[in-house]
Amino acid sequence: MTQTSTALATNSTFGKLLKDWRQRRRMSQLSLALEAEVSARHISFLETGRSAPSRDMIHRLAEGLELPLEIRNSFLGSAGFSPAFRASGWESxxxxxxxxxxxxxxxxxxxxxxxxxxxxxxxxxxxxxxxxxxxxxxxxxxxxxxxxxxxxxxxxxxxxxxxxxxxxxxxxxxxxxxxxxxxxxxxxxxxxxxxxxxxxxxxxxxxxxxxxxxxxxxxxxxxxxxxxxxxxxxxxxxxxxxxxxxxxxxxxxxxxxxxxx
The missing domain is CATH 3.30.450 (Beta-Lactamase)
Structure with a gap:
């Protein structure tokens, strides 16, 4: 698989996850765009895999969707980034x-x-x-x-x-x-x-x-x-x-x- 096709597959994985959670939160692309301070067109491009999210954009989207920390890590991982939030053992x-x-x-x-x-x-x-x-x-x-x-x-x-x-x-x-x-x-x-x-x-x-x-x-x-x-x-x-x-x-x-x- 070429570098370009790998990037497209990663973008598609993130896009599907983003769309799924946006629909779970019953938000339109426009309402999420307003929360993340981007255009609805950019949200559409992210969901279809035409655009790749930055780490900062993922955090902004996660805030707008009010995602639990564990799911935020999943968002980052689906886009090829390392997790931002650790899960320490209760007895640690x-x-x-x-x-x-x-x-x-x-x-x-x-x-x-x-x-x-x-x-x-x-x-x-x-x-x-x-x-x-x-x-x-x-x-x-x-x-x-x-x-x-x-x-x-x-x-x-x-x-x-x-x-x-x-x-x-x-x-x-x-x-x-x-x-x-x-x-x-x-x-x-x-x-x-x-x-x-x-x-x-x-x-x-x-x-x-x-x-x-x-x-x-x-x-x-x-x-x-x-x-x-x-x-x-x-x-x-x-x-x-x-x-x-x-x-x-x-x-x-x-x-x-x-x-x-």
Whole structure:
């Protein structure tokens, strides 16, 4: 294969990837061109392989398409460039300062629950109260919060407002999969969760300012929590960009008192 034909094949591979992701984001060539500050004609040439992208252009297109870091590396590779973002192992020395800081944050959040999750809801770490969600399992890459909820009826049984929580969980799984361009793991979880929701069940809108999860603790005692999800801003490592720190808070005085005990 000549140098010219190799370049054309590379341009074609990148062009197909660009078009695929533009359509996944439901953007026209013009709307993407405006985001990347180029002409729609140039976007067309990139997609058909008539033009080759520069490294800077790929980064601009990735920003316009809001691509996950892992996909940005794929864009660069398809155009013949080296990856820009590394994926450090969670236990690597490079991430030790981050692990220490997040552990301190979760410990400081006690007695309220805290869970550190990756993009597939594997529980990488948890504080002592958060570990109660794991049904006796230890935090680690083999412990998955969604799988526990879907496969263990005992994990779902205490949730008094499952009819509110299940559709909200399903929406979150579907949204995160769409953002990733389709994630087989999240899609499988969504399919399994949808099977647990009664067909044609009405959509329940809670009468609270935000969605809360209500746990029955027996003898009429109820624990009500809401959660916030924190992410590391301006992450340039694939592993860090996939982290989600979920912090749970008591939604009423009774729940605060129960957790404080």
């Amino acid at each position: 020395a490079e991430l030790a300062p981050l692990r220490t800081s997040l552990t301190r944050l979760m410990d400081a959040h006690a007695p309220f629950p805290a869970l550190l999750l990756d993009k597939h809801f594997n529980v990488l770490d948890a504080n002592a109260t958060g570990a109660l969600f794991l049904q006796g399992r230890e935090p680690g890459a083999e412990t998955n919060l969604i799988d526990i909820m879907l496969s263990d009826p005992a994990a779902r049984a205490p949730i008094l407002n499952w009819d509110e929580m299940a559709p909200a969980m399903l929406t979150r799984l579907q949204a995160e999969s769409r953002h990733a361009g389709g994630d087989p793991v999240l899609d499988e979880f969504a399919e399994r969760l949808a099977a647990l929701i009664e067909p044609g069940a009405p959509h329940h809108v809670p009468n609270t300012p935000c969605l809360t999860v209500r746990y029955g603790l027996g003898e009429g005692v109820e624990l009500t929590l809401f959660s916030t999800v924190m992410e590391v801003s301006s992450a340039f490592d694939v592993t860090i960009s996939d982290l989600r720190l979920e912090l749970f808070f008591p939604a009423d005085d009774q729940s605060r008192a129960l957790l404080s005990q």
